[in-house]
Amino acid sequence: MPADPLSWETVDRETAYTCPGFDIVNETVRLPDGTETDFDYLSEPASVCILPFTPDGDVVCIEEWRQAVGRVNRGLPVGGTEPDDDDLEAAARRELAEETGHEAESLEELVTVEPSNGISDSVMHFFVARGCRPTAEQRLDYNESIRVVQTSLEELLSSIESGDLRDGRTVLGVSYYQLFATEAEKSGQ
Template sequence: MPTDPLAWETRDRDVAYSCPGFDVINESVRLPDGTETDFDYVSEPASVCILPFTPDGDVVCIDEWRQAVSRVNRGLPVGGTEPDDDDLEAAARRELAEETGHEADHLEALVTVEPANGFADSVMHFFVAHGCRPTAEQELDHNESIRSQTVGFDELLEALREGAIRDGRTVLALSYYQLFAADAGE
């Protein structure tokens, strides 16, 4: 099978650093012009992001402390897949329940993206959850500080327009939904 002339050849691969949630991978590569160099990237399990609508059309959002930017961030439920997830929808349902205490009547796939493929192998699967109702308490991980609340969809879009929502996953989910799915009757 022919190889794309832009492809790099991986000569060696090592885990340079590992911690809960991700690894930093160091690869020795040969570039198309024959140059040999190193390339480092972040490797992590696939993730899910959920745009959860209540029966009234409001969105279940989370406010979460984000240490990397030293502030509370308005966003959507997001989490990594785990080995015991039956499928991506199961992971989305689990994360929605854990982070918000809500369960959905049904979920639909929205889009899958590679949000930072210049320095990470991350893959994020977005879902729209319909008929979300509070059914339990949050079950947060030890390092999560999250407050759940419902917000009107139009209010979220206005916050997006004003630049008040800065979380990239939330920006992408709201924008993609508004551009492609909202008019399709979802």
């Protein structure tokens, strides 16, 4: 099958910079018109984002310092997958426990997206977690400053609508859930 006429050919690839969590990759590419140019992008492992509901239907959120934007950010628990993760659900359960100290009775897949595929190879897998209860202490990474809070789904939606909640992963996960989850799924909170 011939390549799509829009596709680029990778001529050369090297890692320009590496640090814990991601790499910056530099590629020499050939464009459809034959022009060769450089293209840089961020490369990172797949990650999981969890929309965790308590048995009472509240959402377990985190408030975390975000150095890049210089403020505390409210959002959903998110974390990268590890090489020894058996599956994405195991990664979601681990990240939920590490960041919030909560465990879920059940998890279900919500959606998988490429949140910034113009500048990154990131893939994010969203899950809905139900029956979340605190069972242990947080196990934060050395560079995480996280406070756990609970709020209603309605409050999250209101914060998204007003622009007060700006975390893209949270906006996407909550909005997708609100738009596409069935009423039966929503009542199962």
